[in-house]
Amino acid sequence: MWIYAETIPNAAFELDMYDENTNYIGTFADYSDANGVISFLWGLIDPDGSQDNNTNFLGVYTVDTSSLMQVSSKLSAQNFQTASPAQKTIGVKARPNSPQPNGGSPTATATNTWAIEPAWYPTPNWAIAYSPLNPNDSASTLKIEQMMIGGPGGEYGGIVSTLGNYGMGAPMSPGNVSQSSAFEMADTNTRAQFLSYMAQSPYRQLFFFGHGGPTGFGTGGAVISQKDVQNDLGNFMHTAKPALYHPYRLVFIDGCLAGSGTLCESFGIPAVTVNTNYFLTMSVWSRGFLGFQKKVSFDPAQWTWRALMLGGFLDDWMGQPHTLNYCVTNAQAGAHSSGFQPMDSTAVIFGAKDLRRDMP
């Protein structure tokens, strides 16, 4: 099990673990890192060496806040994790009057629980949608649709015609038809529809084009927020009862700033850049999120080149067992679009950078 929390930097903490019946199991004691991150794996082994068969756990943090005095007020950029988290062994502490870290200092308490991720399989189904960038500009919206379809007859690749039954044969969410149409999310009705498609269990891959932000994507009147995704998919990473009921295998939000926050976590993809071994050690399917860390632009006049870029990206990803990083590198080089409309250089992969469609 992966235990992850954010608190103040370099703080001593204790994490008391309880089973689902609130029986005390044991305690982890350590320090958060320089960014305030607590991240480690627990092999579900109790202090006496026996396997813990509980499904849900309750964790109570006790954090020594004395180090707050030493915390600089400046905000530092997130340091993406590049290795598997440390593994820890749970220990039993004397209760209830155990000494606090650095004894007698002020403390803060938070609670956390975890659930094991239910078994799932990365089916090839894609949830696909686009939103108008400017609802009052029908000409621009038409170009976006063309980009999604790959133009008349799918002549320029695009998303829908490359993935659909004329191309890779991947099942797509309703409204997406090869060489014909792409689903437009433009109002409350279509927003609700798309959200319901996303939540259906076969869909484990997603592509969205439109406005994006650190905490959501969509367009005026039709925004899907991080919370919406979290609630409808049942992926709770940082709540009292963390559980990932519908994690996604691959998510590509082709819009501004979607990679600048923790939107990925609502899809069950941690906001850290790791490799497939990271997930392998937890015995769960690897997964990846592709977004951009800055604002990106769309030039309606250049939709053909962008459709070719996206078609090439998917040909690399689905047509061959290339790593996600390989596909992004090629797209950023504009290798499939004569160098035009390359994927934005601020693309970031959260989750497994070496994700491959044929590997767990």
Place this chain on the structure above:
Amino acid sequence: MKILPFVIFLCLVSAQRLCADTKTFDADSPEAHECLAMIADYHLAKQPPPIAYRLASMQKMLLEASYFAERLELPSSRPIEAKDIQYPYVSPPWYSMVSETTRPYWPITVFSNHIYDTNIPREQRARAFKISVQGTIETTNLLFAFDKGRLSDDERLSRHDVQYYSMDIDKLIGKTSLINDTEAHEMATQWLAAVDINVAALEKKYPPEINRLHFMPENSTNAVELPIYFVTWGWVGAAISSEPLAEVKILGTTKELVELRISNLLRFSDTSFSKRPPLLITNAIDLLRLETPPLKHLEHSEPQSGQNSNALQSPMKISRP
């Protein structure tokens, strides 16, 4: 003195060539428009490519896959035949065009950077494209991927789209490896050499690395080393931000080859390590013109005597090919 004009001519040719090599075009230029027009006219990026093109590509993929299967002694029938293919995929030719490795990725043709020059007949230019084989063929237990005309991945599968042992890693816990790092490297180089990779040149430029898979069993807090070996060359850059130029994955318990990969990523544009000739579809333009025939269903209808008595009737012999 006759040599002077010749030297000057040579200099001029060289200068012109240099200019040609560095010439680029912008997205709104006539060249860009012509490029897009050719893509649409010849259906270069359209899915799926016409059946004739796909069959020609698959034929070449089968031959090359059979060569690899033979040389690597893969567990398959040899030669691999069309009936063995469970899942075929052929990339549209636009994505497999042989081109330069820097922007704007001019197609490598006799027309150089005049390939989109409308003063030259379009058909003539289109026929100059070098289109390589790209796609995958998958049998019940093997996947062969082709990238820009070269076999880039040969992988054993346990089932469709799932690499051999990738779902059964826990079964390897506690199993003894029959090989060590040195032997894994030796086996890997032998396999690479068997499929015509110049191993000496490869290792001179990219020293090998040998690693084993580390895995944390479900009931443990300690990662264990499993008998799966990764022998890699050219693993450049940060540990997780890149992929190797070449990789051989070996199952140490049986000494079986799990995967052999040779990357064609742009930064590894040097394919001189492979002595295998690139697979090209030389008549691609003709094949792309052949429309995929429509699907028809056989219908059953009773012959009606007396009707259509003036129609000529002649028996037609149909033989199975």
